[in-house]
Structures are given as C-alpha cells and as structure tokens.
Amino acid sequence: xxxxxxxxxxxxxxxxxxxxxxxxxxxxxxxxxxxxxxxxxxxxxxxxxxxxxxxxxxxxxxxxxxxxxxxxxxxxxxxxxxxxxxxxxxxxxxxxxxxxxxxxxxxxxxxxxxxxxxxxxxxxxxxxxxxxxxxxxxxxxxxxxxxxxxxxxxxxxxxxxxxxxxxx
Numbered sequence: 001x002x003x004x005x006x007x008x009x010x011x012x013x014x015x016x017x018x019x020x021x022x023x024x025x026x027x028x029x030x031x032x033x034x035x036x037x038x039x040x041x042x043x044x045x046x047x048x049x050x051x052x053x054x055x056x057x058x059x060x061x062x063x064x065x066x067x068x069x070x071x072x073x074x075x076x077x078x079x080x081x082x083x084x085x086x087x088x089x090x091x092x093x094x095x096x097x098x099x100x101x102x103x104x105x106x107x108x109x110x111x112x113x114x115x116x117x118x119x120x121x122x123x124x125x126x127x128x129x130x131x132x133x134x135x136x137x138x139x140x141x142x143x144x145x146x147x148x149x150x151x152x153x154x155x156x157x158x159x160x161x162x163x164x165x166x167x168x
Contacts, residue, residue, distance in 0.1 A: 033108060041115035042107030045122070046100060052122050053096065056089040056129060081135035088129040088140065099153070106156030109163060117152030124149060 063069070063085045069076050076082045099121060107114035124146020131139030162168050 035108065036111050038111035038115075039107055040111075042103060042111050042118070045115045045118035046103055049096070049099065049103075049118070049122055052125060053092065055126075056092050059085055059129065059133065060089045081133070084132045084135050084137060084140075085129075088132040092125055092129070099150070102150070102153035102157045106153050106160055109160040110156040114153060114156045117149040117156065119149070120152070121146045121149030 063082045067079045067082045069082050103118045124143045128140050128143025131142040
C-alpha cells in the first residue's frame with residue numbers, strides 16, 4: 001500500500017503514477033512563519049485598540065445618561081449630538097474587524113510599519129470621534145488622516161500575501 005502525505009491529507013493506494021501526480025500538484029506543503037521580535041509592537045497596538053473601543057462605548061453610555069436616551073433606542077429622534085456620538089461609535093465598530101486583520105497579518109512581514117500604521121489609524125479614530133461628538137458632522141473630518149494608517153496596513157498585508165505566494 002502506497003502512502004503519500006502532504007497538505008494535511010493522506011492518500012492511499014495511488015500507485016506510482018498517482019503518487020507522482022500528487023507530488024507535482026501546486027500546493028504549499030508547509031509554511032513556517034517566523035514571528036519577529038518587533039511583532040510585539042503590533043500586539044501592543046492591537047491591545048491599545050481595545051481601549052479605544054471601550055472609550056467609544058463609554059462615550060455613548062455617558063451621552064445616553066446626559067441626554068436621557070433609554071435602551072434599546074440606538075438613536076434619538078431629537079438629539080443630534082447623541083446621534084453623532086453613537087454614529088462615531090458605530091463607524092468604529094464597522095471598521096474594527098478589518099483593522100485588526102490588516103494589523104495582525106501585515107505585521108508579520110512589516111511589524112514596525114504596521115504598528116505605526118495602526119497607531120496612526122487609532123489616533124485618527126480618536127480625532128474623528130472627538131470632532132464628530134461636537135454635534136457638527138463636518139468636524140469628523142479632523143480624523144480623516146486615519147486613512148493613511150489604513151493604506152499603510154493594506155500595503156503591508158498585500159506585501160505579506162504576495163511574498164507568501166512567491167510573486168515578488
């Protein structure tokens with residue numbers, strides 16, 4: 001009985017021809033990823049993002065109390081400031097998963113650059129929320145530099161992927 005093991009699958013009774021075809025297929029047999037020491041910066045930025053998320057939630061809770069907005073209402077029919085604070089929080093949550101993905105994956109190949117991009121994003125998020133929380137939606141634009149951080153993270157993640165695939 002012939003046994004060939006690769007890509008987490010075991011094939012039995014392939015015979016010589018089947019085994020050779022199996023060996024020649026295009027598949028990554030094993031990928032070893034060395035995590036650089038500097039990846040610790042990436043982890044610190046990721047951990048910091050938890051505090052930024054909590055800060056957003058606290059701002060909404062305080063605004064609920066201040067403006068008398070009861071649960072389960074997500075928005076107010078009359079209070080624009082509360083709605084702006086809630087919207088800033090919602091926008092953060094809508095973008096949080098992709099931020100974490102890009103940060104953690106891109107950081108594998110470019111830990112310092114990814115950590116810096118992540119930090120720029122988080123500071124931009126804070127500026128965005130502080131501006132939006134005034135009740136003037138235009139003031140959220142103060143935090144638009146967060147997109148420079150996102151673009152940095154997209155670059156580092158794409159670079160990691162193309163290197164993994166052997167394209168560059």
